[in-house]
Structures are given as C-alpha cells and as structure tokens.
Amino acid sequence: MMEHLTNLLQNILQKGSDEDIQVITDFLANMEKKQQGDFSTYLSAALHMERQLEHDRCTIEMPITPLIHNTGKNPHGGILATLLDTVMGTLANSKCDEGFAAVTTNLNIHYLSVATEQTLRAESKILRKGKHTIVVEGYVLEPDGRLLASSTASFFIIPKFG
Incomplete structure (x- = not known):
C-alpha cells in the first residue's frame, strides 16, 4: 500500500502542472492538520473548512x-x-x-x-x-x-x- 502511494505521488509530482502540485500540497497539509486535531472530519480537512x-x-x-x-x-x-x-x-x-x-x-x-x-x-x-x-x-x-x-x-x- 505504501509503495503504491509513493509511486502514485511521484508520478503526479513528475507529470503534474503547477496547479496539480498546489492542490496535492494543500490537500496533504490539511490531512496533516486533521491528524493534529485541527479538523474533525476528512471532509472539513480536504476543503479547509474553518468553523x-x-x-x-x-x-x-x-x-x-x-x-x-x-x-x-x-x-x-x-x-x-x-x-x-x-x-x-x-x-x-x-x-x-x-x-x-x-x-x-x-x-x-x-x-x-x-x-x-x-x-x-x-x-x-x-x-x-x-x-x-x-x-x-x-x-x-x-x-x-x-x-x-x-x-x-x-x-x-x-x-x-x-
């Protein structure tokens, strides 16, 4: 699973546009914030909903x-x-x-x-x-x-x- 994810991410980073990379970067940063307790759900993290x-x-x-x-x-x-x-x-x-x-x-x-x-x-x-x-x-x-x-x-x- 981890190897597949790593390969997927590498392909996106190598072939992706600046916009693709920014979307992935923002998404991963928000998932990290969810792990830290800043967001209560994956959805609120993915959309960066601040309530x-x-x-x-x-x-x-x-x-x-x-x-x-x-x-x-x-x-x-x-x-x-x-x-x-x-x-x-x-x-x-x-x-x-x-x-x-x-x-x-x-x-x-x-x-x-x-x-x-x-x-x-x-x-x-x-x-x-x-x-x-x-x-x-x-x-x-x-x-x-x-x-x-x-x-x-x-x-x-x-x-x-x-």
Whole structure:
C-alpha cells in the first residue's frame, strides 16, 4: 500500500502542472492538520473548512481553490451544498442532547450568484428546535457580504451509534 502511494505521488509530482502540485500540497497539509486535531472530519480537512460555533450561530470559512472548481472554474454547486449542509448540520448537532445527533432530512438551496472572491463564508442560525426535528437556515456569502446562496434544512434527531 505504501509503495503504491509513493509511486502514485511521484508520478503526479513528475507529470503534474503547477496547479496539480498546489492542490496535492494543500490537500496533504490539511490531512496533516486533521491528524493534529485541527479538523474533525476528512471532509472539513480536504476543503479547509474553518468553523466558529457560538450559542445560536455557526460560521464556516473556506478558500476557493482549484479543488472545488467546476468546468467553468467557479466553485461547484455541490461544494456550496456541502458547505451549507455542514454549517447548518454543525449548528443542529450542537443543539442535540448528549447521546443524540442530527441528520439531514431535507436540504433546499437557492443559488443566487457566482463567487468572485477567494473565500466563501457560510453562516447558519436555528429557525426552530423541536423534540424530534430542528430547522435551520444558512447562507453562503463572499467576504464583502454579497449573497451567493441561501438555504433551509431540516434535521431529524436520532440516537448516536457507537
């Protein structure tokens, strides 16, 4: 396994473009940060999601890099959906009692504009918390506050496994 990975990496480094090498470098640096405890999941590490969780709000910032580009060199809509699900899900999970977790049951997104800056910022707040469900709203913005996407999501509260 290790030999295969070493060969793969050597081939990419020898044949890759500067952009390829930068994407690999950033990815590996973020995986190292996950090992050090700076990121809680592989996904948040891979996308370099930096979060702030306050009482009733969550904010996540992430850089726009070639890793998240679509064929038009814009952030892929699926990445914005992942960012929104993560910022809203993080907040919903923070409101669950010990031994319970929130899982997405519905995610509705309105894409409003294309990103023009180098950073995406997602924000979320609770709209309603019930006994079995939590409803959250979220937004993706540019650093200047320009709205790129708005979203609502419902989360079902379930017992944690493991």
